[in-house]
Amino acid sequence: MAAPDELFCWEGDWGLPSVSTDCLVVLAYAQFAGAPLKHHQISNPWKSPSGSLPVLRTNQKDALSRPSDIIIHLRKQKYNADFDLSAKEGADSLAFISLMEEKLAPALIYMFWVEPKNYVDVTRRWYAEHMPFPLNFFLPGRMQRQQLEKLRLLRGDDSLEAGEELEKELYRDAAECMNLLSQRLGSHKFFFGDSPSSLDAYVFGHLAPVLKSKLPNGKLQQHLKSLDNLANFCTNILLLYFPRDGRESSSSQKMSPQPEAGDFDHVPNKRQKQFLSALVALGAMLSYALLTGMVSIQHVQQEALEEPPDVQPIGPNDHEEEG
Amino acid sequence: MSLAAEAFVSQMAAAEPWPENATLYQPLKDDQILLSDCASSLAVQAYLRMCCLPVQVVCKANAEYMSPSGRIPFIHVGNQVVSELGPIVQFTKAKGHSLSDGLDDVQRAEMKAYMELVNNMLLTAELYIQWCDDATAAEISRPRYSSPYSWPLNNILAYQKQWEVRRKMNAIGWGGKTLEQVYEDVSQCCQALSQRLGTQPYFFNKQPTELDALVFGHLFTILTTRLTSTELAERIKSYSNLLSTEKNLSVSEISPPVHSLFPSHSHSVALTH
Numbered sequence: 001m002a003a004p005d006e007l008f009c010w011e012g013d014w015g016l017p018s019v020s021t022d023c024l025v026v027l028a029y030a031q032f033a034g035a036p037l038k039h040h041q042i043s044n045p046w047k048s049p050s051g052s053l054p055v056l057r058t059n060q061k062d063a064l065s066r067p068s069d070i071i072i073h074l075r076k077q078k079y080n081a082d083f084d085l086s087a088k089e090g091a092d093s094l095a096f097i098s099l100m101e102e103k104l105a106p107a108l109i110y111m112f113w114v115e116p117k118n119y120v121d122v123t124r125r126w127y128a129e130h131m132p133f134p135l136n137f138f139l140p141g142r143m144q145r146q147q148l149e150k151l152r153l154l155r156g157d158d159s160l161e162a163g164e165e166l167e168k169e170l171y172r173d174a175a176e177c178m179n180l181l182s183q184r185l186g187s188h189k190f191f192f193g194d195s196p197s198s199l200d201a202y203v204f205g206h207l208a209p210v211l212k213s214k215l216p217n218g219k220l221q222q223h224l225k226s227l228d229n230l231a232n233f234c235t236n237i238l239l240l241y242f243p244r245d246g247r248e249s250s251s252s253q254k255m256s257p258q259p260e261a262g263d264f265d266h267v268p269n270k271r272q273k274q275f276l277s278a279l280v281a282l283g284a285m286l287s288y289a290l291l292t293g294m295v296s297i298q299h300v301q302q303e304a305l306e307e308p309p310d311v312q313p314i315g316p317n318d319h320e321e322e323g
Numbered sequence: 324m325s326l327a328a329e330a331f332v333s334q335m336a337a338a339e340p341w342p343e344n345a346t347l348y349q350p351l352k353d354d355q356i357l358l359s360d361c362a363s364s365l366a367v368q369a370y371l372r373m374c375c376l377p378v379q380v381v382c383k384a385n386a387e388y389m390s391p392s393g394r395i396p397f398i399h400v401g402n403q404v405v406s407e408l409g410p411i412v413q414f415t416k417a418k419g420h421s422l423s424d425g426l427d428d429v430q431r432a433e434m435k436a437y438m439e440l441v442n443n444m445l446l447t448a449e450l451y452i453q454w455c456d457d458a459t460a461a462e463i464s465r466p467r468y469s470s471p472y473s474w475p476l477n478n479i480l481a482y483q484k485q486w487e488v489r490r491k492m493n494a495i496g497w498g499g500k501t502l503e504q505v506y507e508d509v510s511q512c513c514q515a516l517s518q519r520l521g522t523q524p525y526f527f528n529k530q531p532t533e534l535d536a537l538v539f540g541h542l543f544t545i546l547t548t549r550l551t552s553t554e555l556a557e558r559i560k561s562y563s564n565l566l567s568t569e570k571n572l573s574v575s576e577i578s579p580p581v582h583s584l585f586p587s588h589s590h591s592v593a594l595t596h
Contacts, residue, residue, distance in 0.1 A: 091515035
């Protein structure tokens, strides 16, 4: 076969291979099925072939971005984690995946993007710190608006706002969904038999961020931690299939108190920022010099038609100076 | 509704028996109701029949705007109004009427999962076909949806609804799907339901549950409704065990009432005359 398919995903953190649910689903499925994909862990959605993440670029140069489409594509390439499932088990998978999409996904959107404290302290901060320079100012806000719009449309409620009632309703549905998953899992290691399938990938993708993220408002996290078998299920998959990220988490936990104390060494893209500030300063100096007439640019051909530049009014133009 | 209020309501609900004058509201049956609303409404009616709870069906042109959640159908029982099948099931449960008491934990989890499967795939596919397939939207959905209103309100409301559904489809990633892919999803959903059902008469044990009511509502409506293309019904017809259950439900003991409720169902719901 030709070059392997390329998978673009959000970077990981909190000991997870990626921070986004959809990316986690795809990554987990690819691991379960043993698909040889070329991973690109990026933090700039504009670098992905379709402008969103995750994306699978196939060797026919198609770009697939829905997790279900990617899984179907991998299945066609004979990387099938559901090969051993009976038809009834396949039907059950489909049903439980729908259950999560209807009940758990809206609560996850709320938890990460709508709940004000979580969004400001964790989600926006994470994306702003990880995205490259000009994007980090507007993309997190735009992503939040998209997610909020999605939640509104899912619930068919135009005037949706963060609030106690909405939170309780969404969290109640999500907690019920977790209970149902926990009952279905029972004391097994995976949902069907001894090897993980696509349902395991979906459950892992939805629950691992809940379990591992460090949010100020972590009601769902507490509920998940109280369901021992589901929490163990997630940590197990992390240990078995993403051992590298699991170890990183323990080291990053030791490091995490440090940035609070002295943040100077941990500025992301340090060189880039230094370069940009030098550029802005240079620009400010030059424009000041131009405006005050210390330096003038003359167009040789039009010289006769134009007045000499130093006649122009001289004054400190404050707004031009600030960089 | 806040949780405290909800707890209060369920206590109240438990205290009062089911009244004789309970009503179910839906859009006008002959010339307004659309496939997806009709299916949801029929599912609730079938569920209440299975629980042996009498309900009177009232057709209102503005039913959608009367519903507390903006969705069809809703029931008015005593001094309470509850919309959609899920909450209605909880509401009747609080009154002591339940079809899923005999299930164990795993079965109940599976039943809820399959109900979400129907909502997630079959209902969404119905909405897609109604509003995102240009031929169906122009010939059937927009004229029917806006039939009670006069010009120019009819156009405004119909396009507003269509726009809203299309935005929802984009938000859940169905916007880029073709009609063929949607039919494929319907097949996949029916395949799953058919596998789950196997050769049993009902999905769980020997008794019908709310899942049976939901599946019956959707399949019966799809099979008896004429659309611009028969593809949707054709897809379902290939799953014979689903069909026989659906027939059982509509002909056998629970459903003489359901059937007599819709004596000329195939005519009354037919979207084109």
